[in-house]
Amino acid sequence: MFAERIKNLNSSFIRDILAVTQQPDIISFAGGLPDPALFPAGQLQEAGERMRQRLGNALYQYGETAGVATLREQIAANLSDANTGPENLLVTTGSQQGLDLVVRCLVDPGERVVVEGPTYLGALQVLRANQAQLLSIASDADGPDLDALETLLKEQPIRCFYAVPDFHNPTGACYSLRRRQRLLALAEMYDFWILEDSPYSALRYRGESLPSLHSLAPQRVIQFGSFSKIIAPALRLGWINSARPVIKVVEKLKQAADLHSSGYDQQLVLQFLLDGCLQPHLERLREIYGERLDAMASALERELGGALSFHKPQGGMFIWATLKRQESTLELFRSAIAEGVAFVPGEAFYVNGEQENSMRLNFSNSSIGMIEAGVTRLAGLINVRLHQTCTAG
């Protein structure tokens, strides 16, 4: 009844469990959500009034497929990437659409795409829907295991590598400079594209910023950016940053898909940027999310240091924690819901559900008090189970 490509399409596990985790008595570390209390609602309202005065009825007209030119100029200025001008940018309906359009332009059914295990679920959905053949390699706190990638490349050609170099979803990892350089060297040597997904790169709380893959190799890397995590996800605004030949092709496909992303939302974000609101807002997010990260890391160390291990990230929204013994976090998840705390079981983030004993914990959408209470609930559960198996054993 349906086309071949639909067979590979699963609904996202996270979307499915979010409904359960949103019950009011549950402390949820599950969603990858920004804190709604920190959305710049007042400033967006003022920006909205100014934009209506500035544009009148023109605000409601059709626009260019590539996106509002002045918005692209502003994005280019904010990126401070010497290789990016407005002509290299295409505004998309969230970075998720950018990823889908680019995969559709680059990857034929059955072509190989390498991802990290674990990786962003939404990328797995896009790649599966477009019938890519998925291969995965392990990663650690400094990024993907490039020896494993090179072994794989010696055996078979690949079309793309999907990367989240800054504050990875779900691991929080930030690729070291050395890994960035080696990944780019491999892409050059074995001739594949790198899809650099960067929705979290502005959310750095500690340490020095590293150059994006795109800034180091603009002909090899297609980068995806987003306003979802730094202004508001409901705006559904992101961008593709790439060399002109790619932009030109993707633009045609976008025209076929939706003509252009909402002109109203683009103008709203443009006004917010022109009003100089982004930098102070980012500083506020960095301060508050950074404190929440510290609170979650300390609570985990204090209450669960014996039972699980994790690497404290320098930014983003997630801590990836692994139980020291082999126990399915999917099973643990069911008991955790009963105890009033939620996380995402790690196996959802793997191509074949490989690793069972990890979990993704979001810290951006809970106050410090909630974080401490949630970790205490989790610790009660995990430590009791640990004790039970010890005494049973």
Ligand SMILES: Cc1ncc(COP(=O)(O)O)c(C=O)c1O
């Ligand atoms: C790594 C990654 N890429 C892309 C997205 C999608 O972002 P957007 O809201 O811009 O579509 C997310 C959202 O969680 C993400 O974590």
